[in-house]
Amino acid sequence: LPQASRLDPGLRSETVRRANLSVIVRGLHEHGPLSRSELVSETGLTRSAIRGLVGQLVDSGLAVEDRAVRLGTPGRPSPLVRLDAAATTALAFDIAVDSLAAAIVGLGGVVLEEVRIDRPRGHSSVEDVLADLAQLAAGLGDTRFPDPTMIGIGVAVAGVVRRSDGLVAIAPNLGWTNVPLGARLSVALGVAVPVAVGNEADLGGLAEHRRGVAVGVDDVLYVSGEVGVGGGLIVGGSPLEGAAGYGGEIGHMPVNPAGSSCRCGSTGCWETEVGEEALLTRSGRPRDAGRAGVDEILCDAEAGVAQALAALADVGSWLGVGLAGLVNILNPRLVVLGGQFSRIFPFVRDSLQAELERRALLAPRGLVRVVPASLGIDAPLLGAAELAFEPILADPAAWFGPRLGSARLATA
Numbered sequence: 001l002p003q004a005s006r007l008d009p010g011l012r013s014e015t016v017r018r019a020n021l022s023v024i025v026r027g028l029h030e031h032g033p034l035s036r037s038e039l040v041s042e043t044g045l046t047r048s049a050i051r052g053l054v055g056q057l058v059d060s061g062l063a064v065e066d067r068a069v070r071l072g073t074p075g076r077p078s079p080l081v082r083l084d085a086a087a088t089t090a091l092a093f094d095i096a097v098d099s100l101a102a103a104i105v106g107l108g109g110v111v112l113e114e115v116r117i118d119r120p121r122g123h124s125s126v127e128d129v130l131a132d133l134a135q136l137a138a139g140l141g142d143t144r145f146p147d148p149t150m151i152g153i154g155v156a157v158a159g160v161v162r163r164s165d166g167l168v169a170i171a172p173n174l175g176w177t178n179v180p181l182g183a184r185l186s187v188a189l190g191v192a193v194p195v196a197v198g199n200e201a202d203l204g205g206l207a208e209h210r211r212g213v214a215v216g217v218d219d220v221l222y223v224s225g226e227v228g229v230g231g232g233l234i235v236g237g238s239p240l241e242g243a244a245g246y247g248g249e250i251g252h253m254p255v256n257p258a259g260s261s262c263r264c265g266s267t268g269c270w271e272t273e274v275g276e277e278a279l280l281t282r283s284g285r286p287r288d289a290g291r292a293g294v295d296e297i298l299c300d301a302e303a304g305v306a307q308a309l310a311a312l313a314d315v316g317s318w319l320g321v322g323l324a325g326l327v328n329i330l331n332p333r334l335v336v337l338g339g340q341f342s343r344i345f346p347f348v349r350d351s352l353q354a355e356l357e358r359r360a361l362l363a364p365r366g367l368v369r370v371v372p373a374s375l376g377i378d379a380p381l382l383g384a385a386e387l388a389f390e391p392i393l394a395d396p397a398a399w400f401g402p403r404l405g406s407a408r409l410a411t412a
């Protein structure tokens with residue numbers, strides 16, 4: 001007991017030190033460079049504590065301090081602290097229905113390199129997709145792969161993903177069932193770093209929350225509209241996942257008992273009324289006309305073609321029906337329409353709002369705004385990088401390794 005009580009304060013202070021480092025790294029990652037004075041006021045820590053902790057981050061290579069800048073305030077200028085994006089990176093992948101993308105993203109969310117290729121729609125074997133991803137990754141960065149700065153890999157996939165191990169339970173638009181994607185990607189790339197897998201709408205929502213139109217908003221409903229319709233729900237600042245991570249599948253919310261059959265096996269899912277195929281069919285085009293077909297509809301709508309405008313208005317009404325239910329249940333501040341929905345937004349806004357006014361309860365409706373996403377097609381890719389960075393944001397000290405001397409620790 002006496003020994004334990006002697007240990008306790010040390011353990012406590014070590015826990016506090018690691019937690020404070022996490023607050024600083026997360027702050028720099030989400031807000032960009034901050035002066036030491038700003039870190040003092042943001043964290044509530046003392047000036048000397050910030051000096052010590054920043055020193056540890058600089059020594060470990062995670063952060064750099066630029067020369068002091070004057071901030072228009074009296075007193076000594078404060079050095080500007082920023083994360084070294086080139087020294088700590090994540091590899092991000094996006095497996096979308098229409099395309100595959102890879103990017104190297106630096107700590108702080110800086111996209112250092114990115115490549116996206118179109119892929120044919122329809123079912124693809126896991127082997128083919130993994131081979132394509134490996135080829136994309138090998139073309140990024142310098143000739144060394146894996147890059148020694150890479151601390152993790154994040155993957156966004158258009159499917160239902162189990163949080164604990166990255167199993168893709170079902171990806172209807174890829175034709176995948178029960179694919180252990182994280183494990184197989186590790187093998188295909190021959191890397192030892194952790195691979196984290198997430199649903200593309202969840203990760204798109206995370207990216208919009210951290211870097212896009214929903215920064216600073218704690219209750220957000222992100223609706224991703226492509227061939228499939230997905231949702232990323234942020235409640236009280238945290239993602240809503242459900243028991244296993246399968247939550248947020250708003251595209252398969254039943255809305256029309258008399259509707260058409262859905263890829264998931266049900267009928268009348270929201271996706272069958274608001275997804276890309278519904279828009280194409282309503283405008284008299286083949287359901288597989290794809291992105292090019294949507295481009296035509298948008299051109300027609302701008303030219304005032306009645307059938308295109310009516311098809312878009314119909315989709316807007318059904319969007320409003322589903323959103324009314326979700327707004328009643330979730331009481332979000334912001335609804336962010338991503339994917340193709342952000343492109344068609346100007347033409348669906350009025351009918352969407354009309355249905356929302358008609359069906360949502362007055363109290364939550366009065367608080368919510370519906371806006372288009374700001375990160376475009378890259379939102380899930382950026383969210384995948386955020387997923388890969390999460391372990392280092394949660395406990396930066398665990399990544400210091402032997403680079404940080406114990407002498408420095410003692411001075412903190």
Ligand SMILES: [Zn+2]
Binds near residue numbers: 271
């Ligand atoms: Zn469905």
